Amino acid sequence: MKKKKLLYFMVLVVLFSLFMISCSEDSSTEPDDNDPLFTEFYGTPTINPSAIFTAEATDVTIRASISANPNLMDNGVNLVRVDGDNNVVEAICQLFDDGDLTNGDEILGDNVYSAIHSFNLASAGEIRLRVAATTLNGNDEIIDYSSVFLLTAVDNNSDADYIEVSTMQENIGDTFETNLDASDIETALEDTYNWITQQPGIENAEMRENGIMVEYENGIMGGIMVYQADEQGEIDTKGWNSSKRQDHHPIKVEYQTRGINNNIIVPKVTEEEDVIGNNNILIWAPFEAAFKTDMRPSLETIIENTEQEVNLVTMADAECTIASLYSLTDYGLIIFDSHGSEGKELGTAEEVTNWTFVQNYINLLLNRVSIWTNVKVGYNGGVAVRKDIFAIHAPFINSLPGTFQNALIFNGSCESTMNSDLKDAFLNKGAKTYFGFDKVVNTTFCKNVCDDIVQAIVVDFENTGDAFTAGQNDPQSPNALFEMYGSEELHYSMDLINGDFEYGNLTGWSRSGDGRVITQLAYMGPTQGSFMGIISTGLGYTTDSGSIYQSFRVPENDHQLSFKWNFLSEELMEWVGSQYQDYFKVAIIDNEGYESTILYKDVDEIAENYGPYLVSPDIEFDVGDVYATGWNTFSYDLNFYAGQIVTIKFTSGDVGDSAYDTAILLDEIKVGED
Structure with a gap:
């Protein structure tokens, strides 16, 4: 059926x-x-x-x-x-x-x-x-x-547009290099800008602190971004710092058809708790090999010292593509270590080729992404490295699937708060707090303030307001100001939250594989309220066995754990007594990483002790009839862990093969409640 x-x-x-x-x-x-x-x-x-x-x-x-x-x-x-x-x-x-x-x-x-x-x-x-x-x-x-x-x-004009845009980007790069041979960076950029404004096919151009942004007649955004290396050939800033701001020169009238209108987005007001939605952490560093100071190593060391269970994902250099950002809303803490410009763009490491241009063509036409000719100028002048890469814009964040679950965003790129485009896009998408810089920032200062924030939030469990020190300026020119927007109360909860799933999502829980929140499963509903959790060995499009987990501090005096569960499986009753033993496991992980299983039920034990009954055809998974135990209650005294931070992890696992599916319904997960 x-x-x-x-x-x-x-x-x-x-x-x-x-x-x-x-x-x-x-x-x-x-x-x-x-x-x-x-x-x-x-x-x-x-x-x-x-x-x-x-x-x-x-x-x-x-x-x-x-x-x-x-x-x-x-x-x-x-x-x-x-x-x-x-x-x-x-x-x-x-x-x-x-x-x-x-x-x-x-x-x-x-x-x-x-x-x-x-x-x-x-x-x-x-x-x-x-x-x-x-x-x-x-x-x-x-x-x-x-x-x-x-x-x-x-309209799909990708072939013609690629030729037009790639040719013009190459000409812009060549013109800048020629100008740089006869002058300094500032003058070379200004001369290149003047040349751009005289070219056909250009609708608009804008001088930036560290480059030039271009809008083509076909609507695609491009331009050139310039960074200067130090004596060691490394980039010490996340942008090139000009000694003067350039005026915007008008484009010739015959080439003016429309300008760039940056709409101001007003952040939504939410009544949700100021709790970071999950323990997934992303460090995204597309220019790690080029920057003088790497942020990732010290951040990894800090995060390793937290008492809570976290899922740390790091991406560096060529890993940092457009596609790597499509799952961005899965993370509760996101750290960008990248180039940026005016709070409007964030650079990736993905190079522009004919193939990647076609793959991102819709994103380009909708101004979700743009093309930068990324130029590294040597310490003594001359172009050392030059290549075309993609950069993301606010509409890319707006178009991401899903919403952030009260995420914390650290945008460690230049000028990341100069304009509100990216900031408002993140906050309007469900992020709760946004950190950034109002000017070009040096890599060492960026690393230091990021270390402080992560230590305070992830390890010391402070809120964003306490973790942030107002008035911090980069000691190196141009003395960027470190800024915070959004909630001052955002924090990791040390209480077990959303155990009844009434947030309507997995806020508070981190997920691996198939874990989600549903309102009912055919005629089976939650034990209370409107929602319940479900983990499985891989329903629908998901092929990975699922688990959800959450860290919390066990109360000193009231440390009774309880929850309700319902085991449903296609391996019942056909495969009882066989090697195919899908299971439901609940474990407590202490702050040293030691895991203790407090509940384990496999197909054989379910069949022997819980009287599973047929629920098909009302409930079907994939290949066989589904049997269920109905709702059961489990309790466990966590007195051994009183006062400690632990992680509770619920897992639905496969043994034998993944052909027959198993799912576990969960509800009313409580600690320290009657």
């Missing part, structure tokens, strides 16, 4: 035409959590990809998470297109919660509805989309809508 057919979709199109064509955002009723007639959408639906080429059929995956509702109509969740006033223009397709990967759906009955729809848009632009959920009240239909989300279409 993996795939449901669209038996009634033509009828639905007619119904939407009759009942929805006049529905607007104002006419849809606000959901009431206590009213079963209404359906609540948890967040904005996701769309991937969010931009496609015109006149090319492209499969796009849409997912929407909604509240459990017994009155939801069969075939009642649908994607619709709306106009600028949110009037429904057309019904596009149905979304399914059937566990069928051909529909993009991973788990049957988890209230995450999915569809894979082939879009083929004739012209460039945006279409506005919403998901509509229809419930039945007697003979009346009640329609609730998600937030609006967009699908963008662009």
Whole structure:
């Protein structure tokens, strides 16, 4: 029963035409959590990809998470297109919660509805989309809508644009080198800027502290960024420091068609706790080999000394590509050790070739990324290194899938707070605190303040306000000011939080493999509230066995641990007594890294002691019938760890092979509560 057919979709199109064509955002009723007639959408639906080429059929995956509702109509969740006033223009397709990967759906009955729809848009632009959920009240239909989300279409002129942009970038680099042979860096850049403004195909150009930014007529952003080496051939600043600011010269009238409009984004106000969402830490250092002072080694040493369990990921030099940033929202603490410019761009190490240009063409057209001709000038002059690389912009952060879970961002690049573009993009995406510099910063000062922040936050468990010392200036010219924006209360929690998963996400928990939060699994719901956790040996698209873990301090006097669990497996009952023994394990890891298993259940023990019962066909995973134990409660006294920081880790594991899936439902994880 993996795939449901669209038996009634033509009828639905007619119904939407009759009942929805006049529905607007104002006419849809606000959901009431206590009213079963209404359906609540948890967040904005996701769309991937969010931009496609015109006149090319492209499969796009849409997912929407909604509240459990017994009155939801069969075939009642649908994607619709709306106009600028949110009037429904057309019904596009149905979304399914059937566990069928051909529909993009991973788990049957988890209230995450999915569809894979082939879009083929004739012209460039945006279409506005919403998901509509229809419930039945007697003979009346009640329609609730998600937030609006967009699908963008662009024309594919990648071959011609690559030739145009790469040729001009090369000419800009050649012109700068020629000018540098006869002058200093400042004069060479100014002469190059004057030359650029006279060239065809240029819409706009802007002098920067350490380079020139260019907007081409095709909408792609490019330019040149210059850094000067010291006597040892190393880069001691994260930008080149000019002794004077350059004025913006006007472009010839015949080449002026539009300017650059940088919209100011107002950070959202949230009522969530000021707790860093997970223990995943990323150090991202695309220019580590070039910088005089490396930030990563000392940071790794500091982080090793924390008493909490962390997942530290480091990427350096060529590893730091555009693709390496697509999972950025998975991290709770992110440290960028890179080049930057005016708080608007952040450099990567990915070189521009014909292939990478085509791969990032949509990102380029939508100004999510730009191209830098990255130039290293020798201590005594002359160009030592020159290559074209990509840089990311604020729209790239806006377009990332998911949201940050109260993340802390340390942007260790030059001028990272000079303008609000990147700062606001991160904060508006769910980050809570942002650190950066108002001017060109030297590598040693950047390393030192970053070490202080990480020591205070990760090891000493201070909040961002206590960790930050206002008024710190780089002692070297141009004396960049270290700045903090956002929450002054952000910190790692030493209490076990979100054990009931009522945040609606994994805030507080770090994940490896398949771990997520759901509202129900077919007819199985949480033991309380609206949400529960699930870990598995790899449901849907995920192939890795799952675990979630969280560090916390065990209370001195009230240290009883308890939680509820429900074991579901396809290995029951067919593979009882065999080598195929999927398991559920719970372990406590102390601050020295010693792991103690407090609960372990495999297929044989479940079959012998828990009376598993058949839950298929209501619940299906992949290849076999699913059996479940139902909800069980486990308690354990953590008195041995009283006053200590420990990590609790829940794991769903494979033994034998991964053909048959197992999942564990979790809820009401508590420590020190009656």
